[in-house]
Amino acid sequence: MEPVTEGTILAQDGDLKTQEYFVNMGPQHPSTHGVLRLVLGLDGEIITKVEPHIGYIHRSIEKMCEHDNYRQIVHLTDRMDYLSAHINNEAVCLAVENALEIEVSDRVKVIRTIFAELTRLASHQLWWGVMGMDLGALTTFLYAFRDREMINDIFEETCGARLTMNYNVPGGLMFDLHPNFQKRVKEFLVHFKSKLPEYDMLLSDNVIFRQRTEGVGVLSKEDAISFGVTGPTARGSGVSCDVRKLHPYSAYDRVEFKEILMADGDSFARYKARILEMWESISIVEQLLDNIPEGDILAPTKAVIKLPKGEFYQRVETARGELGVYVISDGGKSPYRLKFRSPGFSNLFVLEHIAKGAKIADLVAMMSTIDIVVPDIDR
Amino acid sequence: MEESGYFDFSPIVNNIHESLAASFSPGWAMAIAWALIGITLILFAALSVIILVYVERKVAAFFQVRLGPMRVGPWGLLQTVADFIKLLMKEHITSRNADKFLFNLAPFIIVTAAFLGLGAIPFALGLHIFDINIGLFYITAVSSVGVLGILLGGWAGNNKYSLIGALRSGAQIVSYELSITLSLLAVVVLAGSLQLSEIIASQENGWWIFKGHISAWIAFVIFMIAGTAETNRGPFDLAEAESELTAGFHTEYSGIKFAMFFLAEYLSLFIIASVGATVFFGGWLPFHIGTWQAFNHIMDYIPPIVWFFGKVAGIIGIIMWFKWTFPRLRIDQLLILEWKYLLPINLFNLILVSFIALMGWYF
Amino acid sequence: MKAVAKYFSGIAHGLKTLLTGMKVTGYYFSHARKEIITQQYPENREELQMFERFRGIVEMPHDENNEHACTGCSACEVACPNGSIEILWQRVVDPETGKKKKIIDKHVYHYAMCTLCNLCIIACPTDAIVMGKTFEHAVYDRKQLTQILNKPGSKVRADVKD
Numbered sequence: 001m002e003p004v005t006e007g008t009i010l011a012q013d014g015d016l017k018t019q020e021y022f023v024n025m026g027p028q029h030p031s032t033h034g035v036l037r038l039v040l041g042l043d044g045e046i047i048t049k050v051e052p053h054i055g056y057i058h059r060s061i062e063k064m065c066e067h068d069n070y071r072q073i074v075h076l077t078d079r080m081d082y083l084s085a086h087i088n089n090e091a092v093c094l095a096v097e098n099a100l101e102i103e104v105s106d107r108v109k110v111i112r113t114i115f116a117e118l119t120r121l122a123s124h125q126l127w128w129g130v131m132g133m134d135l136g137a138l139t140t141f142l143y144a145f146r147d148r149e150m151i152n153d154i155f156e157e158t159c160g161a162r163l164t165m166n167y168n169v170p171g172g173l174m175f176d177l178h179p180n181f182q183k184r185v186k187e188f189l190v191h192f193k194s195k196l197p198e199y200d201m202l203l204s205d206n207v208i209f210r211q212r213t214e215g216v217g218v219l220s221k222e223d224a225i226s227f228g229v230t231g232p233t234a235r236g237s238g239v240s241c242d243v244r245k246l247h248p249y250s251a252y253d254r255v256e257f258k259e260i261l262m263a264d265g266d267s268f269a270r271y272k273a274r275i276l277e278m279w280e281s282i283s284i285v286e287q288l289l290d291n292i293p294e295g296d297i298l299a300p301t302k303a304v305i306k307l308p309k310g311e312f313y314q315r316v317e318t319a320r321g322e323l324g325v326y327v328i329s330d331g332g333k334s335p336y337r338l339k340f341r342s343p344g345f346s347n348l349f350v351l352e353h354i355a356k357g358a359k360i361a362d363l364v365a366m367m368s369t370i371d372i373v374v375p376d377i378d379r
Numbered sequence: 380m381e382e383s384g385y386f387d388f389s390p391i392v393n394n395i396h397e398s399l400a401a402s403f404s405p406g407w408a409m410a411i412a413w414a415l416i417g418i419t420l421i422l423f424a425a426l427s428v429i430i431l432v433y434v435e436r437k438v439a440a441f442f443q444v445r446l447g448p449m450r451v452g453p454w455g456l457l458q459t460v461a462d463f464i465k466l467l468m469k470e471h472i473t474s475r476n477a478d479k480f481l482f483n484l485a486p487f488i489i490v491t492a493a494f495l496g497l498g499a500i501p502f503a504l505g506l507h508i509f510d511i512n513i514g515l516f517y518i519t520a521v522s523s524v525g526v527l528g529i530l531l532g533g534w535a536g537n538n539k540y541s542l543i544g545a546l547r548s549g550a551q552i553v554s555y556e557l558s559i560t561l562s563l564l565a566v567v568v569l570a571g572s573l574q575l576s577e578i579i580a581s582q583e584n585g586w587w588i589f590k591g592h593i594s595a596w597i598a599f600v601i602f603m604i605a606g607t608a609e610t611n612r613g614p615f616d617l618a619e620a621e622s623e624l625t626a627g628f629h630t631e632y633s634g635i636k637f638a639m640f641f642l643a644e645y646l647s648l649f650i651i652a653s654v655g656a657t658v659f660f661g662g663w664l665p666f667h668i669g670t671w672q673a674f675n676h677i678m679d680y681i682p683p684i685v686w687f688f689g690k691v692a693g694i695i696g697i698i699m700w701f702k703w704t705f706p707r708l709r710i711d712q713l714l715i716l717e718w719k720y721l722l723p724i725n726l727f728n729l730i731l732v733s734f735i736a737l738m739g740w741y742f
Numbered sequence: 743m744k745a746v747a748k749y750f751s752g753i754a755h756g757l758k759t760l761l762t763g764m765k766v767t768g769y770y771f772s773h774a775r776k777e778i779i780t781q782q783y784p785e786n787r788e789e790l791q792m793f794e795r796f797r798g799i800v801e802m803p804h805d806e807n808n809e810h811a812c813t814g815c816s817a818c819e820v821a822c823p824n825g826s827i828e829i830l831w832q833r834v835v836d837p838e839t840g841k842k843k844k845i846i847d848k849h850v851y852h853y854a855m856c857t858l859c860n861l862c863i864i865a866c867p868t869d870a871i872v873m874g875k876t877f878e879h880a881v882y883d884r885k886q887l888t889q890i891l892n893k894p895g896s897k898v899r900a901d902v903k904d
Contacts (some may be wrong), residue, residue, distance in 0.1 A: 023539045023540070029625060030621055030622050030625060031622040031623065042539075045543065045547075045710060052862060068823050071861060072821075072823035072859075072861065073859055075859035075861065076823070078859075082761070132706065133615050133622060133704035134622045135622070136613055136614060136616065136620070136621075136622065136705070136706045136707025137614075137704065137705055137707075138439075138443070138613075138703060138704040139439075139442050139443050139703050139704060139767055141443075142443035142444055142445060143443070143444065143770075146444055146779050149779070153793075155668060156793050156796060157793045157795065158533050158795065159795065160793070160795035160796050160797035160860065161797050161858065161860075164858075164859075165859060166859045166861075169864075174860060174864060175795065175897060178793075194826050198766050201762045201763060201765070201766050202704070202763050203706070203763075203765070204761060205759045205763075206705065206706065206759050206760065206762075206763050207755065207756035207760060208614060208705055208706050208708055208712075210713075211707045211708075211709070211761075212707075212708075212709060241822045335627075343397060352753075357712070358810075359709060359710065360543070360623050360624070360710040361617075361620070361707070361710065361808065362709065363623075364622050364623050368836065369872075376407060420815075438771070441770070441771045441774035442767045442770055442771050444770055444774070444777045444778050444779050444780070445778060445779070445780040446780050447780065449782060512819065513871075584823055606844070699768065700764060700768065700771075701764075703767060704760075704764050704767040705765045706762065720753065
């Protein structure tokens, strides 16, 4: 080492090089929401690269579907996006019903819609709680779970399970509604409508929260379309993609609701889109709850369901975006090939694009607002 | 202090001192006295941390509409004792490429720094380990030594998460040290002394938070914000940032070494709260209202040590309230808050308070 | 001047929003007695009531004569997506007709594989199996998860026809 004398230039502008380094965020990490592994390239706190590695919870659900009959497939979809279990079930059932050209009764349609919206509420509640926790506000988690518990109880009373409900069967529903259903849902709506403003008071209006999310992870409308992003994540960027509006299924054509579109495309816009969606879901449930028509809960189907030869596609709007079920049937009792187009998969990979140049703390906020569920990505 | 209506600990302390001096040579008496003080402090620290952890968990639970620890002992009172025993018995894990010496040194530095601060705090009349004339300066000085332990611990663990956490903590504490000192200076200007006993004595006729009106309030708000940041607690817990850095600077620590970080965190919380109580709320002085003799007399019946711990508990409660409500700041926002908001306001407040002191516009 | 006003209004707004948040949590803290929703689980076992449709485990109800309704038709076995149900047969001679007849020997239920999807229950033509309301199914040995649902010595109720 040379002695430092007067006039020695120790470091010049541009001499000070920082070393880029890699950090494995996950598969075990508190805020990757499951077993997702993100390889981060970091320059200090600044993210230079994000590389999602998936497959840690791949259970080959699509392959398993090729061996099960059409009634058995339904329960597997519970375990994809477990927060939208009912909506996943509904997608498969709708695909099978459309292929068989079965017309389910109005009662089934309405009940399915109510359940789907309650599922969406439960999912958004959980997302809100976890979002707060990711940003360091630990209390939100418990408040969200408190409210979500009421929905889970409603589900449990009617179909016996809280999360993996398996309430739909091709042709209708497994059980009729429990007599207490309407009463309980009304109780929940009263409770939740008083609690939802608290969500705003705790997070949405909070100055720290606003700073953490506004202008963070901006996803432009063009990028959202080209990445195939759907759901509230895309609607936060102003992409109109609500399947409930564009291709109404079940009873969505007989209810009035707004498709929430935000302009900014940042984390806060995505956050706000979900919060406003909760109000819309509440309104949909309220519109349907008091006029559930009478009717059969199960349309007659053959003992062994065989789909006609051909290809069938059904899409629904889960809490995370558009879920597509693509069935290729060779006329047998199980599908020849069944492909799920899961919203989480497309939504996750936008992270690579929007996280560049952000800080580690921002990545957590982005991941939260994209709202990924890892089993949905891996399937 | 001319009035001595309060329960004074100094006779007890003097008695112990005299009996030691009577039975031992001066050197030994000194050594034994220090040992006694040390043991008392350690016991006090351990006890207060155990209580604080329990209280924190219960408070967090109540904020979060749940019950909190309920299993060990009645209402879970012995939960933290059980946890402490568990931590004592756990394996010490040192990662392979860790710098072993620094890795083991870091927890000691951080705990030592916390203990040093405890030495200058006046718990009650006469219960004050050393009442130096620069007490406040001393406390602010030693409380910033703790960051050295965080930096070393984060560096030595050979873990990138720890390193990021440690460097965040470095930037944070260097910045917020300014604010906390300047906000305390506001009261020092009014009280005219850095000695903690003098500051308390100057509040005999009313606490500075009332006497110093506007400038004291500003100083107190800044003190609370900076103090929360100084103790590395939420919403300023960037060094730990569970959801970003798993556990931040102590990711690699386990067992008793982890417990020492824990201990230091709660001790520094206690120190910050007691400094706040001493400087703004009159330390162990009872609450008096002007000339309400009867009321003041009743207040005098409550012993000073209860007053002190009551005020400390209040401030700790507010800091816990912060933690269980707010989201965490990002590192750049943290620095913006300090350098663009707290520091200019603080400097302005210092000028204001000097002016107020000069003109005698305080009560 | 505008910038200065914005600076201070920003601080005021920020403090206000922070205090709003603290008000919410403060309410829950001060009303903890009323608002706490968690329960102490093993202590409240007695009063813990599951919903009547709760799906806990597959059970086969037996009546007081140790008779059940399972004819061993294996509809549940076919309906099960995971192979959690196995029906073992036994061939006996029917004393009345003298013909050989298949009856159920063992209704084997692998709880470890079961996803509680309820398909077997709705497939059962004689309502021989139901979903139990119990939910504490942890065991120390994996083998204990495999159960034989029909009790030893039990037989099919007389009024049940295949």
